[in-house]
Amino acid sequence: MDFNHSAQAERYIAEVGAFVREEVEPREHEFLAAVAKDPWAVPPMIDELKAKAKSAGLWNLFIPKEIGRGPGLTNLEYAPLAEIMGRLNWASEVFNCNAPDTGNMEVLLRYGSPEQQERWLEPLLEGEIRSAFGMTEPQVASSDATNMEATAVVDGDEIVLNGRKWWSTGIGHPDCEVIIFMGLTDPDADAHRRHSMVLVPVDAPGVKVERMLTVFGYDEAPYGHAEVSYTDVRVPLENVIAGPGRGFEIAQGRLGPGRIHHCMRTIGLAERALEFGCRRGLERSAFGKPLVDLGGNRERVAEARLALEQARLLVLRAAWLIDTKGVKGARTEVSAIKAVVPKMALSVIDTAMQLHGAAGLSGDFPLAESYAWCRALRFIDGPDEVHLGVVARHELKRHEGSRA
Template structure:
């Protein structure tokens, strides 16, 4: 396999990097100041003006909707081609949205491309691709262990030409965002069917009566406004039967199609996040003096820098290999490789960021540097799209299966 970048990808890398240097990094402090000002005025959930300005600039620069590899709507990039670009975006928490390449919208747009009807695409996909609205994915529930999706209890009951939805979801990323207009909701349409045929996915407009954003959730104290994560209740919510995706009982099928690309996007961005943490670590180590010599001259610091480089490069090659397999043999065949990176990348990022925080001393756990927020983000991604334990179990089962008839 050849992981070298094509001229097209190299050109996009250079353009993205230049855009990040000129527009994204300088806007980070402006973005936070605007959110803080909105919070002080009583509403942290207002969309920021600086983000809308960044989106307009990115679109004008031709750096918009770079994902969707097999779709007429995207930039025509394969997963392998998109990987290094997603890594660059991952260096800043505000960058993915600026390029309309942020979660959960990318996963939801891919779901709509693959599984939605033409009418559903016209109503919801096109505004999402245009960056006019945002979306959320309502799957995880507070009352059950949602790492086993067969536990999900939310109900979707047909009543004539409508479905009636009841349940409570949480960690619905994007739900507190006032721009969030559409939810993809997963619940049970037939509790008597087989374990993987009970679930369906359905489109639920956020403004539908009975949908209530109960509260925003925090991550290590961060509310991630104005996007955030929400706990959302659904009380006798009625939507047309035409809002179901693909058909009743096909929720698991859709989930597998959605989560594969979502997992690899998370991992790509985490590599960029870890690269930035290592960069900050090296610059700090060279500029600070402790015990009469630069911290960079301390053996433990050099060892951690070396190990960080090894871990990042290992994770990158695992991700590129998974992307290559997704492109060549499909997500289903590449499920072990996808599971492997979903464990490896967040674990790596947490460790690298932790070392970078240590070099920064007390400043590392403050908001004077981006490391504390980066750590909170990376640690959260050990849960998102399936916790480590689920992926390790899957990897172990597949590995054991290779030897089952040889023991």
């Protein structure tokens, strides 16, 4: 693996970095104030910043090179850009690179019909609409995708959806117009051929947002997560992505690059938290000394830096493997980063919070909300236990048949 960034990546790192520093970060308080006043509306500044980013060519940067849309970056080239955007939990939308839209757009790019792409993908690529993803269910262990019980039953030229989903991220956004719904189509088929993915308009009869959910008390407006019920929802059969029974296959293809994005955005959050912690520790004093000189804080700062560097290199290697060997060829490494990065970020953010004292628990700094998000990430795209199981299986297989 070449550890140098390509010339194209270096250019985008400089341009995205400058845009975030000069255009996005200075407006953080404006964004927070607007959301506090009207949580489920899009602050006008977002559309303003989106227009600027689009005009600057900093748009749809996530689209894989092999698909042939956007600037044509590899996963390895995009990874450091995701880190920069991840410094603020709302910055990715400015570049039309926010989840779950990135994953949904990639699904439609890879698997969508021309009609599906025209109806849903093009407005998503333009940033005109947003989307949600309906997979996790409250009544089953959703870490095993084959457990999904919500149904998507073919009925002539329609498909009928019934069931309940929760943690449908993005559905609180006022511009959310479509949900990708995963449902059980054929319970007698092979476990990995039972489910289908269906495009469902948010306003389809029978779709009901039952409640918005919180993460450690944070509603994560204006994106949010919801519990959604589907009662005899009928949509055209042509809304099934790639045909009935291919839901699990699509889910696996969707999650590989998405996990890279999540991890690199999380590294960006952790980097910013460490910056906050270092500044606080240098600027404040107690017992006649700067905070960094008390109670082993210098060692904690050093450990945070080491953990960040190790995690970043692990993620970049996983991105490189996806580029060179495909999602299947990088499966173990992708699971490894999903287990490593959130724990690393939690530790780094915890150090920064401790250096801030009680202020670190407040909304005056982004640390508490960042901590809540990183804790949630240990479930998002699969819990730690699933990913550690993948890594352990790979490791043990290497030693099968060997003698102690």
